[in-house]
Amino acid sequence: MDAVFRALADPTRREILDTLFAADGQTVTQLAERFGEMTRFGVMKHLAVLEEADLVIPVRQGRTKLLYLNPVPIEQVANRWISKYAARFTSSLVALDQHITGTEEA
Amino acid sequence: MDAVFRALADPTRREILDTLFAADGQTVTQLAERFGEMTRFGVMKHLAVLEEADLVIPVRQGRTKLLYLNPVPIEQVANRWISKYAARFTSSLVALDQHITGTEEA
DNA sequence: AGAATACGTGACCTAAAGGTCACATATCAA
DNA sequence: TTGATATGTGACCTTTAGGTCACGTATTCT
Numbered sequence: 001m002d003a004v005f006r007a008l009a010d011p012t013r014r015e016i017l018d019t020l021f022a023a024d025g026q027t028v029t030q031l032a033e034r035f036g037e038m039t040r041f042g043v044m045k046h047l048a049v050l051e052e053a054d055l056v057i058p059v060r061q062g063r064t065k066l067l068y069l070n071p072v073p074i075e076q077v078a079n080r081w082i083s084k085y086a087a088r089f090t091s092s093l094v095a096l097d098q099h100i101t102g103t104e105e106a
Numbered sequence: 107m108d109a110v111f112r113a114l115a116d117p118t119r120r121e122i123l124d125t126l127f128a129a130d131g132q133t134v135t136q137l138a139e140r141f142g143e144m145t146r147f148g149v150m151k152h153l154a155v156l157e158e159a160d161l162v163i164p165v166r167q168g169r170t171k172l173l174y175l176n177p178v179p180i181e182q183v184a185n186r187w188i189s190k191y192a193a194r195f196t197s198s199l200v201a202l203d204q205h206i207t208g209t210e211e212a
Numbered sequence: 213a214g215a216a217t218a219c220g221t222g223a224c225c226t227a228a229a230g231g232t233c234a235c236a237t238a239t240c241a242a
Numbered sequence: 243t244t245g246a247t248a249t250g251t252g253a254c255c256t257t258t259a260g261g262t263c264a265c266g267t268a269t270t271c272t
Contacts, residue, residue, distance in 0.1 A: 002117055009115035010260085011108055014187075021191070029218060042261050044220080049259095063218050063269040075192040078184060081120075085127065086181040116230085135248060148231050150250080155229095169239040169248045 001081065004073045007053035012038070013046045017055065020069040027064045107187065110179045113159035118144070119152045123161065126175040133170045 007013055012035070019034055020026065028047065032040040047067065050056040054073050059066045113119055118141070125140055126132065134153065138146040153173065156162040160179050165172045 005117075005120070006115050009112050011111075012260090014111070017191070027218075038260095039262060040219085041263075045260070060219095065219065069191075071191040071193065074188055078188050078192045082180055082184050082188065085123070085175075085177040086184045118230090133248075144230095145232060146249085147233075151230070166249095171249065 001073075001077060003049075003053035004055065004077050007049050007055055008074075010046065010049075012042075013050055016043070016046055016050060017069060020056065020067060024069055025059075025066045027066060029064075031067060107179075107183060109155075109159035110161065110183050113155050113161055114180075116152065116155075118148075119156055122149070122152060122156060123175060126162065126173060130175055131165075131172045133172060135170075137173060 015035075016031065019031060028044060029040065031047075032038075032043040035043050047056060047058075051058060055070055057068045057070045059068060121141075122137065125137060134150060135146065137153075138144075138149040141149050153162060153164075157164060161176055163174045163176045165174060
């Protein structure tokens with residue numbers, strides 16, 4: 001989970017996730033072209049960090065590498081760490097649970 | 107929001123938040139004593155980052171500084187950024203909203 | 213085969229992060 | 243006022259992060 005937090009710390013990496021969210025399965029070059037202010041190598045280094053955190057999953061296809069967004073680690077961070085602090089989030093889940101299980105309308 | 111992400115990136119800082127979550131309103135020295143492997147100065151630097159991100163709110167009281175945890179920025183990150191990626195989180199909020207607004211039980 | 217394309221690696225540089233220390237300041241207590 | 247306590251500051255050091263580049267490898271196309 002440490003790797004996830006560290007990966008999300010950089011704005012460029014969050015922007016990469018945003019880009020993949022908008023269009024999943026891009027190649028490295030396609031992605032790099034959207035970051036004109038940075039070379040392909042810079043983007044690749046960020047991708048390495050994102051892959052390390054399992055936020056981006058690479059699929060080799062011939063000479064290209066397709067990049068897929070993996071939201072699972074983000075969900076885990078939300079559920080295992082953030083929910084502890086985000087009272088509204090927690091109470092939302094509690095309320096939802098009560099709603100579902102009928103605990104509230106006893 | 108950038109400051110929040112960056113602040114959460116370091117494990118020591120997350121541990122500080124955990125400590126304040128367990129016991130809010132500690133002084134700097136009290137807090138520092140729990141981090142035996144680091145000097146007070148190291149802890150203070152981390153505190154500066156947390157305060158910068160508004161995750162820790164300092165209240166000067168005489169010669170001591172009381173540290174309070176502020177979960178609001180974490181909630182904002184959850185709502186404005188993470189919810190986009192965490193499908194279960196999002197659907198939970200949607201369900202809750204339906205529950206509150208009565209959209210569901212029409 | 214040869215050329216173009218797509219990605220990978222290692223060296224390298226600069227700036228920033230993490231951490232310690234000596235020292236300064238403010239406050240309380242006697 | 244003197245001494246102890248609590249925190250703040252700036253200099254300093256070491257490691258890491260972010261970024262570029264020259265070059266190498268694999269793959270596709272003709």
